[in-house]
Amino acid sequence: MNIVKSLLAAGLLALVPALAGSYPAMAQEAAAPAAAVESMAAPADIAAANAAAPAAEKVAAPERMKPTEGIGMPSPGEYTIQKQFSPTGREALWMHDALLLPIITVISLFVLGLMLYIVVRFRRAANPVPSKTAHNTFIEIVWTVVPVLILVVIAVPSISLIAEQYKPAPKDALTVKVTGYQWYWGYEYPDQGIPEYVSNILPPEKALENGEPNQLAVDNRLVLPVGRPIRLIITAADVIHSFAVPSLWFKMDAVPGRLNERSIFIEKPGVYYGQCSELCGVKHGFMPIAIEARPVAEWEQWVRSQGGDPTAKAGAEPAKTADTAAPVAPAKI
Ligand SMILES: [Cu+2]
Numbered sequence: 549m550n551i552v553k554s555l556l557a558a559g560l561l562a563l564v565p566a567l568a569g570s571y572p573a574m575a576q577e578a579a580a581p582a583a584a585v586e587s588m589a590a591p592a593d594i595a596a597a598n599a600a601a602p603a604a605e606k607v608a609a610p611e612r613m614k615p616t617e618g619i620g621m622p623s624p625g626e627y628t629i630q631k632q633f634s635p636t637g638r639e640a641l642w643m644h645d646a647l648l649l650p651i652i653t654v655i656s657l658f659v660l661g662l663m664l665y666i667v668v669r670f671r672r673a674a675n676p677v678p679s680k681t682a683h684n685t686f687i688e689i690v691w692t693v694v695p696v697l698i699l700v701v702i703a704v705p706s707i708s709l710i711a712e713q714y715k716p717a718p719k720d721a722l723t724v725k726v727t728g729y730q731w732y733w734g735y736e737y738p739d740q741g742i743p744e745y746v747s748n749i750l751p752p753e754k755a756l757e758n759g760e761p762n763q764l765a766v767d768n769r770l771v772l773p774v775g776r777p778i779r780l781i782i783t784a785a786d787v788i789h790s791f792a793v794p795s796l797w798f799k800m801d802a803v804p805g806r807l808n809e810r811s812i813f814i815e816k817p818g819v820y821y822g823q824c825s826e827l828c829g830v831k832h833g834f835m836p837i838a839i840e841a842r843p844v845a846e847w848e849q850w851v852r853s854q855g856g857d858p859t860a861k862a863g864a865e866p867a868k869t870a871d872t873a874a875p876v877a878p879a880k881i
Contacts, residue, residue, distance in 0.1 A: 609853035610846045613819050614759060620795045620820035620839075621761050630795040633816050633841075636713050637797030643705050651698060713797070717779035717811035724770070726782045728789030728802035728824065731831035735770045740856035749834050763833070764821040769840040773847035774817050782808045787829060793822030793837055801826060814841040 615621065622630060632641045670679075727734040727744065736744035747768045750758070755765035772778055782791050784802035792799040800810045814820070822837035842850065848858035 607849060607852035610842065610849050612758075613817070613840050613842070615761070615819035615821070620793075620818050621764060622794075632795060632797055633818065633820065634796045634798075634813050635815070636709065636813075637795070639705075639709055639712065640797050643709060647702065647705065651702070655698075713810075715811065716809070717777050721777040721779040721811060722773065723779045723781060724772070726770070726780055726791055726802065728782075728784035728786075728791065728828070728835075730786050730829050731824075731835040733766075733770075733791075733824075733835060733837060734785075735768075737851070737856055739860050740851050740858060741860060742851065742854045742856040745854075747838070749836055760819075760838075761821065764823070764836045764838065766836055766838045769819070769838040771840045771842060771847060771850045772812075772814060773844045774814050774841045776813075776844060778812045778814075780810055780812055782810070788826050789824045789828045789835070790826035791822070791837060792825035793820050793839060795820050796822075796839070798822070799825060814839070817841050817843055 617623075619631060620633070629641055629644055632638045723737075723739055725736040725738060725744070727736070729746075732749075733747045734744045735747060736742065745768055747766045747770065749763065750760070750765040750767055752762045755762045758765060780791070780798075780800070782800050782802045783806060784804045786804060788804070789802040790799060791802055796812060796814060798810065798812055800808050802808065818841055820839040820841065822839070824832055824835040824837070826832075828835075851858040
């Protein structure tokens with residue numbers, strides 16, 4: 549009798565995988581015996597799968613990037629805008645250095661010269677009888693038209709720069725959510741499946757040990773890919789903060805209950821530092837930002853090391869999305 553029972557049980561077990569395959573609704577009930585059958589049937593496959601599984605899950609994070617002196621951070625004695633590493637940043641720096649600064653310098657020197665000339669030429673000692681001139685039509689037209697022309701020259705690139713800065717990121721951009729807290733930052737990669745992690749300031753001795761600038765170094769950096777459009781969605785959980793990285797020409801307020809969006813594009817690998825730029829409380833000056841920009845392959849390695857999927861959704865090519873969507877679909881049911 550025992551032999552008959554065993555045979556019946558074996559027959560039922562043998563049927564289970566077929567049932568599970570044909571009727572997904574029954575898969576849940578059948579899952580345990582099916583697994584038992586599989587483990588008996590193909591030990592070699594299981595061993596191979598076990599060997600492969602940890603390798604796929606545990607990807608080592610790339611080595612922490614060392615910052616370069618003077619890049620992505622302020623330099624000693626620096627009095628102008630930091631060197632820029634994004635297209636809008638370079639355009640803005642050009643506008644500042646090649647357009648605004650020369651115009652401001654020329655106007656300031658012209659006004660200073662004019663004042664010195666007036667002080668000397670029309671001084672009281674040289675003019676015992678003051679002039680009674682009240683109007684000069686030509687000069688009045690000149691000092692109205694010339695400033696208008698100067699403003700038009702400034703306005704044209706200025707308006708296009710503003711439009712460029714706030715242009716929404718393309719659809720396939722990488723999305724990262726940034727949240728400001730009193731007094732640290734939280735970063736989340738929703739499409740890659742990386743939950744929010746927290747970024748805190750490093751104590752001075754630790755920053756020194758790492759070769760990083762004090763008060764700008766953080767424990768967990770925001771890791772972003774180079775040469776790929778990125779959409780930063782910025783918010784706050786308590787009070788208003790501001791996410792600002794000068795060398796990437798980026799500043800956006802983080803407001804509780806509101807999602808602010810701005811795109812960012814980094815041209816060169818490196819570590820770029822910034823700080824909260826909104827007075828947010830006693831430790832406002834101690835919530836720095838550190839962005840680690842890596843080549844795409846290294847960034848993907850980092851995402852895998854955090855248990856995320858770098859090819860997920862928005863970042864993938866249309867063809868890849870179709871490929872990955874097929875096996876992923878049943879898991880969602
Ligand atoms: Cu803040």
